[in-house]
Amino acid sequence: MLNGRTKALTIRTPEGIEFSLQLAGPISRFLAWLIDLACISATLTVLGVFFQMITALHQQLGAALSILAAYVVTVGYGISLEWFWRGQTLGKRILRLRVMDEQGLRVKFSQIVVRNLLRAVDSLPVFYLVGGMACFIHRHGQRLGDIAASTVVVRIPEVYTPNLEKLTADKYNSLREHPHLASRLRGKVSPEEAYLALRTLLRRDELEPEARIALFHELAAHFKSLVKFPQEILDGLTDERYVRNVVDVVFRSRL
Amino acid sequence: MILDLEKFIAEQREVWRELDELLSVREKDPAAGMDLEQVKRFHHLYQRASADLAKLRSFASEPELKGYLESLVARGFGEIHETRQRAHRIAAFDWLFRCLPQTFRRRIWAFRTAVAATLLGVVFGAAMLSINPETKDVLLPFQHLQGSPSERVAREERGINRSLEDRKLTFSSQLMTHNMQVAILCMAMGTTWGIGTIVLLFYNGVILGAVAADYLIAGQASFLFGWLLPHGSVEITAILISGQAGLVLAAALLGRESALPLAERLRRTSADLVTLLGCAGMMLIWAGIIEAFFSQYHEPVVSYSLKIGFGVMELLAVVLFLNHGTATGCGRITPNAQWPNKSPDHKNPGGH
Numbered sequence: 353m354l355n356g357r358t359k360a361l362t363i364r365t366p367e368g369i370e371f372s373l374q375l376a377g378p379i380s381r382f383l384a385w386l387i388d389l390a391c392i393s394a395t396l397t398v399l400g401v402f403f404q405m406i407t408a409l410h411q412q413l414g415a416a417l418s419i420l421a422a423y424v425v426t427v428g429y430g431i432s433l434e435w436f437w438r439g440q441t442l443g444k445r446i447l448r449l450r451v452m453d454e455q456g457l458r459v460k461f462s463q464i465v466v467r468n469l470l471r472a473v474d475s476l477p478v479f480y481l482v483g484g485m486a487c488f489i490h491r492h493g494q495r496l497g498d499i500a501a502s503t504v505v506v507r508i509p510e511v512y513t514p515n516l517e518k519l520t521a522d523k524y525n526s527l528r529e530h531p532h533l534a535s536r537l538r539g540k541v542s543p544e545e546a547y548l549a550l551r552t553l554l555r556r557d558e559l560e561p562e563a564r565i566a567l568f569h570e571l572a573a574h575f576k577s578l579v580k581f582p583q584e585i586l587d588g589l590t591d592e593r594y595v596r597n598v599v600d601v602v603f604r605s606r607l
Numbered sequence: 608m609i610l611d612l613e614k615f616i617a618e619q620r621e622v623w624r625e626l627d628e629l630l631s632v633r634e635k636d637p638a639a640g641m642d643l644e645q646v647k648r649f650h651h652l653y654q655r656a657s658a659d660l661a662k663l664r665s666f667a668s669e670p671e672l673k674g675y676l677e678s679l680v681a682r683g684f685g686e687i688h689e690t691r692q693r694a695h696r697i698a699a700f701d702w703l704f705r706c707l708p709q710t711f712r713r714r715i716w717a718f719r720t721a722v723a724a725t726l727l728g729v730v731f732g733a734a735m736l737s738i739n740p741e742t743k744d745v746l747l748p749f750q751h752l753q754g755s756p757s758e759r760v761a762r763e764e765r766g767i768n769r770s771l772e773d774r775k776l777t778f779s780s781q782l783m784t785h786n787m788q789v790a791i792l793c794m795a796m797g798t799t800w801g802i803g804t805i806v807l808l809f810y811n812g813v814i815l816g817a818v819a820a821d822y823l824i825a826g827q828a829s830f831l832f833g834w835l836l837p838h839g840s841v842e843i844t845a846i847l848i849s850g851q852a853g854l855v856l857a858a859a860l861l862g863r864e865s866a867l868p869l870a871e872r873l874r875r876t877s878a879d880l881v882t883l884l885g886c887a888g889m890m891l892i893w894a895g896i897i898e899a900f901f902s903q904y905h906e907p908v909v910s911y912s913l914k915i916g917f918g919v920m921e922l923l924a925v926v927l928f929l930n931h932g933t934a935t936g937c938g939r940i941t942p943n944a945q946w947p948n949k950s951p952d953h954k955n956p957g958g959h
Contacts, residue, residue: 365684369657370664371677416776423784427791438634454870458685462878469884472788472795473803496798500856502874509674603612 359493361504363456373456373506376449378487381505385480387443392429396422430468435461448508454492455502463501470497526585527597533579534601540578546602549575549595556592568592616672619659623679626652630682653683702882704931710882711848711929714855721850724805725843728812733820735813740824746817756825763830763905779899786842786891790849794856794884801857808850815843833911836918838898844925845890852883890925897921 360372376384399421407414433441439451439459451467453459474483474495483495492504527534549571556564572591575598586594629649632639641649660676711718735742747753789807796803822831859876862869901914 363681363684365657365680365688367654367657369661369680371660371680371684373677373681374674412774412776415774416780419777419780419784423787427787452681453685453874455874456681456684457689460877462881463874465881465884466877469791470795470798472791473798500798500860500873500880501877502870509678604614 359491361454361456361492361506371456373452373504374509375493376447376505376507377493378484380447380449380507381487381493382480382484384441384443384447384449387446388429388441391442392425395425395429399425427468430471431465434459434464434468439464444505449505450508451503452506453502454504459503463503467497467501467503470495470500473497525597525600526589527581527601529585530581533581537575537579537598537601541575541598541602545574546599549599550603553592553596553599565591568595571595612672615659615662619655622652622655622659623676626656626679626683630679630686633686634682649683650687653680653687656680656683702885707882707886708929708931710879711851711886714851714879714883717854717858718847718851720854721804721808721847724808724850725812725815725847728809728814729816729819730812731809732813732816732818734816736817736820737824743817743821746813747821752818752821756822756827756830760827760830760905764907766908775899775903779895782898783892783895786845786895787888790846790884790887790891793846793849794852794880797853797856798860799857800860801854804850804853804857807853808847811843811846829911829915830905832918833905833909833914834902837914837921838894838902838918840918840922841890841897841925842894844922845887845894848883848890849887852880852887855879855883 359375359377361375362370362372364370400418403414403418403421405414406417430441434444434451437445440449444450451459451464453463471480471483474480474486474497476482480495483497486495486499487493490499492498494504498504527537552567552571556568559567568591572594575595576586589597626649629652656676656679660673660680663673663676732746736746744753751759793804793807796807818835819831822828855876856873859872860869862872865872867875901909901917905911
């Protein structure tokens, strides 16, 4: 399912609840891979120093161990970290991504191994071209390894709670003087409109002065068109203040 | 109606926090058990969070909070509805002596196909070299196989060509890593509906057939078998098993074995792929050691009969190992398995 700019995987549970997993795009996955590549390189460099010391003692043993270690680290990095961190490597952890089963279930060890081993095909011919193409084309943003292992890479959302206190607390709201109109306003404003007004208020300081005035004017005009409050309440009330009062009425039901 | 978001969050925050904590504990230690009361509480919290999500969807447009709740419900869903066998503690002995041979036998058709593709290659390679010896440059593009077999045998038996003597360890590790790469590629090429796997197996067979024909025509049968059998009996079998894994993957992609949806077929196949590739990996480590430390010694240092006998014994051991034990008990997919009734529904169940 396409959700704006990002893809999402929607799952309906047997209880009838739907939830969406926001899927990671090829760019964020590529960035996570670059971080992982840097980690692998750093690990190999550290191990290289260690094996040089062994080489000084026994040349053959040092060389053999470094060949094996390079291979084990390259192949085992993704498998071991995704297993121990439940679907995350260091790169994925930093970018808040996680490998999950395609049905929203826990990812199994065998799935982790398969998706990592199939990098052999995804990385062909260079720089994950096959995997990247598959990721772009596939509706769930899966590379071949993900398809074979039935896994998806999802974004982990951050915990968010809107700070209404910061916006509206301890401020007089003249719209509440007319409880019946305020109730009507609550009934007429859609969740999308309410959310838009809230987001605009939260981000108002990021706007250019002219854009800020124009945007709040437009929002205020829209809300005024939904419910007509007496003119004496509106007099002396800026558009921004009016929108703030609307948000207060809509999101807080104490009337 | 719009949800009183502040009140809603204030009332439910504790429930979400408790569920979050429980999930974090479960995620850190999936094998940890829960008593009945804990299970009831966990299920209650999951249902509360699910109900909150449904309420938020209906009465508010708050993407961030919705995203957070969806994440909680998704994590809870993964814990509650996961019905597959849990194997968080690795049971190495059980895997090695029960799962591995059973998986091999359950997917024997794929192994037979891999053998057939390789044998076709062997016949093709041998025939090409026998009919037209000038094709040797193309069939065997490796410097150490380019010269005359008789000259090489004479050199090896006189002990002149002992360039590996001082670097057996590195040679062995190079062989292991290279062969593992080939094995992984052979399995991974199953994603090309098996075509890539078949091509790789066939090509391996062509090289093997051409080498065999080259040495047999030159009358160096003892050297050939003494050189190849000690490591080849295990190495070639390992590559065939990785090819078997590739063909199992291809069969799951093509829907050859069951009527389940694609994602479910692949999910059920992944454990078998790992088992087969794990088997190939262990065999290749052994083959790498034998090739570097044993196969490169020839008469008069080690007699050919001893080397051939050793190779045949290894092959017998592999055959006995893969065919021992019961035929069932480590099952994965049944050919006519149906999509389970109680399972999450994808919005788009059509597969890929």
